[in-house]
Amino acid sequence: MSVNQQAHTGPPYGQPQPGYQGYQQPAYAGQPLQGVPQSQYGAYNGPMPGYQQPVPPQGYFPSLGFPSKGSPVSLNSDTSLAPNFIGSLRAPPTSGAPPAVSGASLPSGHLAYSQFGHGDVQNGIPASAAPMQRPPASQPFLPGSAPTPVSQISTFQQYGPPTASVQQLSNHMAGMTIGSTAASAPPPAGLGYGPPTSVPPVSGSFSATGSGLYTPYTASQGPPPTSASQGLPLAQPPFPGQPLSAQRLPAQVPAFAPPPSSTGIGPSSYPPTTGAPRPPAMPGPPLAGQAVAGPPASQPNHVSSPPPPSTMAGPHAGPPVSGLHGAPPLAHPPQPGYQMQQNGSFGQVRGPQPHYGGAYSGTPNYGSQPGPPPPAKRLDPDSIPSPIQVIEDDRNNRGSEPFVTGVRGQVPPLVTTNFLVKDQGNASPRYIRCTSYNIPCTSDMAKQSQVPLAAVIKPLATLPPEEALPYLVDHGESGPVRCNRCKAYMCPFMQFIEGGRRFQCCFCSCVTEVPPHYFQHLDHTGKRVDFYDRPELSLGSYEFLATVDYCKNNKFPSPPAFIFMIDVSYNAVKSGLVRLICEELKSLLDYLPREGNMEESAIRVGFVTYNKVLHFYNVKSSLAQPQMMVVSDVADMFVPLLDGFLVNVNESRTVIASLLDQIPEMFADTRETETVFAPVIQAGLEALKAAECAGKLFIFHTSLPIAEAPGKLKNRDDKKLINTDKEKTLFQPQTSFYNNLAKDCVAQGCCVDLFLFPNQYLDVATLGVVTYQTGGSIYKYAYFQLETDQDRFLNDLRRDVQKEVGFDAVMRVRTSTGIRATDFFGAFYMSNTTDVEMAGLDCDKTITVEFKHDDKLSEDSGALLQCALLYTSCAGQRRLRIHNLSLNCCTQLADLYRNCETDTLINYLAKYAYRGVLSSPVKTVRDALINQCAQILACYRKNCASPSSAGQLILPECMKLLPVYLNCVLKSDVLQPGPEVTTDDRAYIRQLVTSMDVAETNVFFYPRLLPLTKADLDSDSLPAAIRNSEERLSKGDIYLLENGLNIFVWVGVNVQQGLIQNLFGVSSFSQISNTLSTLPVLENPFSKKVRSIIDMLQVQRSRYMKLIIVKQEDKLEMLFKHFLVEDKSLSGGASYVDFLCHMHKEIRQLLS
């Protein structure tokens, strides 16, 4: 957030900054914390006797299949929430109509400006926020009075001048003295462990196992098989009378008819929808689900292949299709624009797409028969659902009023819409978003629809300043009031009875006595008279101060510690990285997370450097100079000092400054190229154990750890495995050693954040295991270069160090009777089937939870979720954060389809698929995704849409973007890598996506493309986004594309010289450097506008995006085109138009 943005411009923060003071942190009703914890959570979930785990389940989790719902059912209904309400708001006009905004007309058209404004901030982070701020986690709740945030400033003295003397560190342990290093020998020849793996081109034919590639259906081909074509009778009559608005696409037809043998939707070995056993969520070793992945863009250098042939098609023909007003489907006769598809030759005009077919096993023979030339018509891209239009419509319809959470089952505005939230009893969508806000009453219905029921939860999400932070409720020694049986926490849905003496649980119906201190009379409506004075009775989200019962060993915890562990091997030193980190830490340490009205951070810090051996530093305040202790026996790691390793920054300020000055000098002449890795984590873990506290390790690492030590790795990268059954091994860790280590780390509350700076393969899939399972973050800077990458790295580091994080966290999601949380996705560890454990959980991390039925639900009572997160704050306070959400339940499928949220669905599906690659061939995973979505849409067609020609594609209004977004997931680097994507990139991306929230996956899979030359220089707004297709680009314009990891600035060859001069400070197109990592600061309106847009975008994202300048027709353009996701991709991914036709065919097959 703000941190990122100011990086380059802000003043060094050694000094107090004005902006920083604005940062308010409320005081918390704290009690002194002392602590000394250890062991297990005796009490969590525990203090109450008689608690029975909600017995689950047999037959549950393991379902490899895509969401198979499960169980008996029945229905009834009612439910206040008017679907209509949502329906109409969600997506009115069809995408088809190319309003000015969708920019079909590239060149001239003046696109309407959206009020993107600051508004676009998903989590409401104001673009103008001051840097270095850290929003308070929660606010104290003082009944009857407004929270009084206490502003605080950090005004620490400056560092004294660093001691000049370069050392005199004594080496107590190993007897090594590190004075100024003597060695000055040249670097060893072999920096690495081997040549980079060669990268066989993985071009188009990715489906190794595949059914032969089929060529596009062209004029030379014969008639398609007649079998499945048109007019297949629906297996079931359409569900009449569902006034769902729908988007219809034209009949698909003969050419696309699948061959008789086709099993298009056939059982792919992977996720059978029936619910084959699926490996347990996290526990297992290798598959446990870890990994990470890097943006392909990180290696522009690798891009060598020439850009793909331009697919620029002619001007868009075809009238805009109005297709979908919220009106009843019946009102939509086939649109004229659709008629054209009666030939099935989509893609013709757009050029052959040789590899497209390969991806879908279901139609192996497609196009193989000769046939008559198809009519030369094509599906007009402007007539199919447009993400831009949907986003724009939602913004216009829902961006102006606050989203009030008082009503059950309300679908919130899209993540791309800027809106305020008022908590009136349900958690804000910033904390929880669901795939559907109306759940089928029975498992049969759920199974029939195939719509996964999942919630994407971000328990510590950052809120915009305008929204109230969760109140902190202190019930004193008795702790929070809970249901006797299921242990659910007091919440707005608990029902008080018997004059207020008892309450009935909304989750399990058990009746519990109200503790005397908590008793209150009820008013005539049965509501407690203190209803509005108690957050836990009136709000969806709040916090409880936890009692000692919720602490390990029944002792309050100590404040956490941060340990900085720096690789000082040859590469790290030579690249300038070590010096950069040390310089940065000198100032950054003054901005450690702090809480409430505390003067200074309670977090203690420690330092370690390492290559083949580890160096610990004693920075005790009483020392004149830091002392180093070397541990060269890395086989059995221990911490050589207790006193003086973890210190308070203020107390040890001069010693720390001295150390940070000395480290770069000490290792300046190192020749050591080998590193260890596992012992580094072990050292941090042991240090935290010794200090009896939780904490975070910040590890800065450069290479594959090949030095002799536990956790030693070998280079096992092999791109030849791509598209084979062994591809999954690339995502699995090469040893289970790290899984065991992760488990130990979680037990101690030791979270590991990893900053990687690889020049070659370093096995992210294995190195990331501990990070992933401890709730940490991985950052990757391939081919790190000081000039181009330091801003990005420093911004990421600053934000990572300062962001809100909870330690030693355990999360449990309780549900009302009828559904149950059965599966979890994210960065965490699970030792049982219900508790999600995270050594650390920061404000950016999400946990996706899937639900399944275990009984019938009722429309009357709906369904409830309660997410309870127990964690230790940065000051060492033990807290519980509670989020509640109530959903509707339905007996009509139409209600389900009317209340879905496609962005959340895609978030879930991507995570599900990305986990699937650990155990199944990638192709199988892709096929399963397609199959499931086809089933979802077919079910709608069959049960909810009005009768119509079988040839029409009819999409639910809320899901009309499902095909385009799904295609983006299928084409992503994890599921269909291009030749330039490395194994480490894929592992990195895989892990990254697994923790993303809905806003992040949305822009990651469908990047935002803005025509900069259309920006209004006089306003704060962003230019209206356009669709991600090359057809939409004009040679005379400059565009910006962002996906959360990268920002591309694309410059057309015909851009006016004046614009080039204004933006780049050079006089011609050819002089623009494509190695710029920032735009030059020029004093003209266009330059200022573009830079402010970039700054605004940087602030919105959780990571600092890499800026890449792309000139049209330059080699880097291929990289850029990879993100034009509506086009066919070089790696074989289908274009949107082609994919939509393919989906249509799949759906027709299902219906026949």
Ligand SMILES: [Zn+2]
């Ligand atoms: Zn209960």
